[in-house]
Amino acid sequence: MSTKRIGLIAVFTLVIIIVIIKARPAKTPNSSQSSSGKPQVVLVATPAEAVSVTRCGEIVQAVRTAAQHGVRVQELTPDSKSELIARYHVLQTPTVLVFDEKGEVTSRFEGEAPETLSAIQTEMGRITR
Numbered sequence: 001m002s003t004k005r006i007g008l009i010a011v012f013t014l015v016i017i018i019v020i021i022k023a024r025p026a027k028t029p030n031s032s033q034s035s036s037g038k039p040q041v042v043l044v045a046t047p048a049e050a051v052s053v054t055r056c057g058e059i060v061q062a063v064r065t066a067a068q069h070g071v072r073v074q075e076l077t078p079d080s081k082s083e084l085i086a087r088y089h090v091l092q093t094p095t096v097l098v099f100d101e102k103g104e105v106t107s108r109f110e111g112e113a114p115e116t117l118s119a120i121q122t123e124m125g126r127i128t129r
């Protein structure tokens with residue numbers, strides 16, 4: 001066989017391998033969930049909002065309280081390089097995503113309207129039981 005053919009076969013094989021690897025389903029943030037079976041929460045907010053006396057601060061505190069009760073929480077800043085921000089189309093802060101044990105988004109909350117704060121507090125209470 002000529003060197004040119006061997007090279008083409010090698011390149012073709014590498015392309016096939018790359019396509020197979022890229023075609024695998026991506027792991028959700030919930031794939032490393034705790035053994036308690038509780039959902040995982042992803043919170044996107046700026047750190048300064050956590051200590052503010054605003055609804056955003058209350059949202060951050062509600063999510064952190066759920067973490068103290070065994071819910072896995074991943075906090076991200078809006079400018080982080082996490083692919084989760086792009087994957088879940090996070091466009092504003094705060095954003096709270098709740099994942100079930102299968103890694104599916106079951107609840108999504110954006111912004112800091114009074115209704116949003118109330119809904120987040122209710123959801124965090126529900127998943128910590």
